[in-house]
Amino acid sequence: MSLKDLSQDQFTELAERTRQQYEELKARNLNLDLTRGKPSSEQLDFSNALLSLPGEGDYKDKTGADVRNYGNLEGIADIRELWAEALGIAPENLIAGDSSSLNIMFDLISYAYIWGTNDSERPWKDEETVKWLCPVPGYDRHFAITEHFGFEMVQVPMTPDGPDMDAVEELVKDPQVKGMWTVPIFGNPTGITFGPEVVEKLAAMETAAPDFRIIWDNAYAIHTLTEDQVDNPNVLALAERHGHANRFWYMSSTSKITHAGSGVAFFASSRQNLDWYTSHASIRGIGPNKENQLAHARLLGDVQGLHTLMQKHAGSLAPKFDAVIGILRDRLGEYGVAEWTEPKGGYFISLDVTDGSATRVWELAKDAGITLTKAGASFPHGVDETDTNIRLAPSLPPLDEVRTAMDGVATCVLLACVEAAEANAK
Template identity: 50%
Template sequence: MSLTTSLSPEALSAFHAETERAYAALREAGLSLDITRGKPAPEQLDLSAELLSLPGADYRAADGTDTRNYGGLLGLPELRAIFADLLGLPAEQLLAADNASLALMHDTLSFALLHGTPESPEPWRDQGDIAFLCPSPGYDRHFALAEHLGFRLIPVDLGDDGPDMDQVREHVADQAVKGIWIVPTYANPTGAVVSEAVAAELAAMETAAPDFRIYWDNAYAVHHLSDERVKSADIVGPCAASGHPNRPLVFASTSKITFAGAGVSFLGGSPENLAWYTGHAGFRAIGPDKVNQLRHARYFKDADGVLALMERHREILAPKFAIVERVLTDRLGPHDVATWTRPKGGYFVSLDVVDGTAAHVVALAKEIGLALTPAGSSFPYKSDPRDRNIRIAPSFPSQADLEQAMQALATCVLLAAAEKALAA
């Protein structure tokens, strides 16, 4: 991508001057805009306001459990059944926990470090170098968690159908490689969807580490942006069929379905993995917030209730993603300075600008009052080798603010591209 191939030197200078004037006008406008994180908008949170009046005076679950009291590490059966249906798992292989699936990821990794997994010859902390594969661009919180716990991060390329399996197979021949992060449906930030074929390869591949884990974070399983409801690939069944029943740990939550700060998280996997988790988690807590689980079960009623709610989310989100697509197409498309994803679901758009300019684009945006996720955040150690990727999070701003933010971002991308072309 380069302006130098499409404009004469004179035209390039004129284009740069025009873009500088547009940028100066933005600086004078006193913007205060933020598209850094994929938070639900207030209007989306309002959709679940009924939760605040539930469960009402009756705190007993379907099996008679008094949800106000201790116990129940697996969570309420009626809520587990609803999300087992949505995630394609047997209900007995899914537990419901507190509000954050990231906490479940933290705990399972910490338990493996301290105690090992059912297949571990010894705790991970006693095995020397420990590494995790990081399909990139990917979810920054996954990478930050693994780095925080002392794991070595190994980037692998992420395509439209999942991680590059040639690279994955090469790395898992090293026994230090203990796992891989996967967002199977509408990946953060690209919107990639892992295919059944790639899932089958992940399930069946030979790994040097007997305790290799697939961290299958199905955070956006029901977060569709069109009439097409993309179905998540199964990973638990193929792993069991391939003789690796304990390989996958499946995560999900209601964080972007109901209340982001007061939802329910889920952990799915083999019976042995759930017994391993609860055997350690029981020392940390006597049970999850079952009152919150009961209010969610009564609010949703069934899996169709979840899907109906997500249709109302789509009515709010889809027009925002349409704004992103329109502005990028109109402003950047004619100049061959960027490519971007067109996701069918999820919360993000991944924008690739001219190589070597992403950090400069973010700095230019900050100067005019537009906050962007730091360049490189979607890569291990926050280091994008080509300095080109920027994650766009359209969900939280109003449509009017998002329009302003995208117009400003487009100007910054064009100015950075023009400056680089002039310096060439």
């Protein structure tokens, strides 16, 4: 069933009822926020033991080095070995840094722009143009980086198994295409996990640019909402087998696992790529916050400790995701005005509404005291040509506020789509 299947009387009754619900919503003077995928205070409390770690007199890592001092640009073995085991990669291919993997991504592109990569014929700043593949909908902060450097961002549609690989394989025949953004597991904002065939093709495909790089932002590799972990492919080994050892810049972090503003970020890649990176990073700084790295190693203990902590997060997040999806089904399912993802992990739900209506939904929600991520934010330059997509982030508010906000969002979606149907009927 959809709006177009309703009789005129049924449509008029729905329109009147929805407008009345919206006026009642506005009268509540709400102040609710579903904009960013931040951990809730409850989730942050799970790791409060960090604030007293590594502990008085406990300042040495497993090699005996004093973590309070300068040095060790690649990070301490304690946390690198733990994280490498969690990701299924070799510790020697992993660097532990400071809190933000986004900072490392920015640095990687900065270094390539100024000096070129270890496989570049020239610095990217000296190219006539640099093109970058952007699967959409995708992560707005990714797009902001490549926009900041003036790259031409080329949109690639997402499928249920990841980016449209027919499109990708055609686009990389252009030598000006230097890279691609990816969030391969429980992606932002769709929650999609790349299928094995997509991963294999990304590792194996031939590219015209010898310095083509895939930023493999595996931010949600272990962020399941269930008891099951997803397969996490070792793309470094896969790419090496296909003769493209330097293809992946692999990112990860503890940012939504421990304390979001003071975690540990990780960069994994081939040894050649790591040596290239450290040749620049060693000039930029002397070393990361190793006390914080040791505190994290002490808090987590081992991979089992990490997964035990993630189950606490799942216990906090899953009811909120269930609430969002349940309300969307109950309020919108029968009218055919919206589609949404139902992820098994990550931090986001992607909502698609009737073409041309997403901005109106955002405006209606804002006027009713519900702040949503701006329509189009998940597209390069913030432009969604069909004006359909809205990213929902239910993690931060308490569960009762998530329910209230989503019931309001459903009302806004219905009203926006009713208005669009009325306009089209004129």
